[in-house]
Amino acid sequence: MTHTFDSASIRSEFPVMQHCLYLDSAHQTPLANCVRDALNQFLVEGNQMAGPKPVWMARVEETRAKVAKLLNARPTEIAFTKNTSEGLNIAANAVPLKTGDTVLMLEGDHPNNAYAWLNLKRKGVNVRFLKLQDAQVANADTFASHIDESTRVISLSHVTFHAGQRHDIASIGRLCAKAGIYLVVDVMQSIGVLPVDVKAMGVSVLAAGCHKGLLVPQGLGLLFVREDLQELQPAYVAMSSLENPPSDYVARPEDLMLRRDAGRFEFGNFNLPDLHALSRSVDFILRLDPVQIEAHMLSLGDHLLEKLDELGVAVVGPRKRTERAHIYVLDLPVAKWVNHFAQHHVRVSPERGGVRISFGVFNTLDDVDQVVGLIAQRQAQFNVTP
Ligand SMILES: Cc1ncc(COP(=O)(O)O)c(C=O)c1O
CATH class of the missing domain: 3.90.1150.10 (Aspartate Aminotransferase, domain 1)
Known part of the structure; x- marks a missing residue:
C-alpha cells in the first residue's frame, strides 16, 4: 500500500x-470509541447539570464549522436535519417548481431521493428516470441530451448503495451550471469516505445522513444550500428559521423575514447528543x-x-x-x-x-x-x- x-x-x-x-459500512458504521466518549460526555452533562444548553448550542456552531470545512463550504451554508430523506424533501420543496417542470433522475437510485421528487407529481411536476447499467457511471453525457426547456433539476447519489458506482458529479455540475438548472446530490454513501467538495462538484444542494461514513448513531442529517440560492425557500418555518426571532416568544405576524443562511431550513430543537458525536467524528475524519x-x-x-x-x-x-x-x-x-x-x-x-x-x-x-x-x-x- x-x-x-x-x-x-x-x-x-x-x-x-x-x-x-x-x-457493512454502507449499511451503518459501528461506533468509534471517540464517538462513544462524546456521547458519554453529553449524557454526564445532562445527568449532572440538567443540561447546560448554552454550552451545547455553542458546540452546535463549532460542529457546523467543522462540517463546513469537511465540505469546503461556509458554515452559513450548512443546516442540520434528521436524515438524508429530510434534506432531500427540503430541497424538493424549496426549489421553485411549477406544473410541467421536469426533474431528471437515475432509475434505481435510492428510493428516499426518488420519493422526495415523486411527491411533487401532485403539483404537476414530472420526474423522468434515465436508465444506466450497474457497471456504468453517470456523467454530463448521461443527462445532456435529456435536458430541454422544462428541465429544472438533476438529482442523484454521489455513490450508489446498490452497485457502488461513483458518479462524475463535477461534470454534471458543470452541465447544470451551463443549462441554468439545479443540481441536488445525495452524499449519504460518500461523505466521510471520499473527499466531498461542494465547490469542485458544483452542487446547489447536498444532503446526507450521518450514520455511515460520518460514524454517528442514526437521527442526524446535513444539508448544504449554496449561499446565493436565496430563491430556495423553506416549506416549514419555526422561530429558529427567522431573521428576527421574537425574544419574548410572541409570534409577530408582521415580521416573517427568514434568515438568509441555511439556518432558514432548520426548525425547532437539534439532535444535541448526535451533534456532540458528530463534532468528534468529524475531527477524527479530518485527522485521517x-x-x-x-x-x-x-x-x-x-x-x-x-x-x-x-x-x-x-x-x-x-x-x-x-x-x-x-x-x-x-x-x-x-x-x-x-x-x-x-x-x-x-x-x-x-x-x-x-x-x-x-x-x-x-x-x-x-x-x-x-x-x-x-x-x-x-x-x-x-x-x-x-
Ligand atoms: C444513497 C442513500 N441515500 C439515503 C439513504 C438513507 O436515507 P435516510 O438517511 O433518510 O435514512 C441511504 C441508506 O440508508 C443511502 O444509501
Whole structure:
C-alpha cells in the first residue's frame, strides 16, 4: 500500500472488530470509541447539570464549522436535519417548481431521493428516470441530451448503495451550471469516505445522513444550500428559521423575514447528543484526511477485485478506480451465500445484484483476505460455482 494509514490504531477505535468481521459500512458504521466518549460526555452533562444548553448550542456552531470545512463550504451554508430523506424533501420543496417542470433522475437510485421528487407529481411536476447499467457511471453525457426547456433539476447519489458506482458529479455540475438548472446530490454513501467538495462538484444542494461514513448513531442529517440560492425557500418555518426571532416568544405576524443562511431550513430543537458525536467524528475524519481515506478504500477494493478474479467471482458495479469507492457487490446469489457469511461472523448486506461488501476506515487487507478465503472455502467444499 502506498498510503500512510495507521490501520492498527484506527482499528483499536472500533472494538466491534474483535467480535466480527465487519464489512457493512454502507449499511451503518459501528461506533468509534471517540464517538462513544462524546456521547458519554453529553449524557454526564445532562445527568449532572440538567443540561447546560448554552454550552451545547455553542458546540452546535463549532460542529457546523467543522462540517463546513469537511465540505469546503461556509458554515452559513450548512443546516442540520434528521436524515438524508429530510434534506432531500427540503430541497424538493424549496426549489421553485411549477406544473410541467421536469426533474431528471437515475432509475434505481435510492428510493428516499426518488420519493422526495415523486411527491411533487401532485403539483404537476414530472420526474423522468434515465436508465444506466450497474457497471456504468453517470456523467454530463448521461443527462445532456435529456435536458430541454422544462428541465429544472438533476438529482442523484454521489455513490450508489446498490452497485457502488461513483458518479462524475463535477461534470454534471458543470452541465447544470451551463443549462441554468439545479443540481441536488445525495452524499449519504460518500461523505466521510471520499473527499466531498461542494465547490469542485458544483452542487446547489447536498444532503446526507450521518450514520455511515460520518460514524454517528442514526437521527442526524446535513444539508448544504449554496449561499446565493436565496430563491430556495423553506416549506416549514419555526422561530429558529427567522431573521428576527421574537425574544419574548410572541409570534409577530408582521415580521416573517427568514434568515438568509441555511439556518432558514432548520426548525425547532437539534439532535444535541448526535451533534456532540458528530463534532468528534468529524475531527477524527479530518485527522485521517478524506484523501487518505479514499486511497485506503481504493486499495482495499483493488485487492478484493484481484482476489475475486482469481476465484472467478464478478462484481456488478464498475471496476475502474475513478468509478468506484468502498462498495463492492459480488455477483453471488444472496440466498445461497448470505448465511454462509453470517455463520462465520462476517457482516455483509444482501443487495439487488448480490452480496454487498462495503469497507470502513477500520478495514484492512487482511480482512479482504479473510472474506475471500471464506468464499474460496465454500466453493471448494461444495463445488459451488458463483
Ligand atoms: C444513497 C442513500 N441515500 C439515503 C439513504 C438513507 O436515507 P435516510 O438517511 O433518510 O435514512 C441511504 C441508506 O440508508 C443511502 O444509501
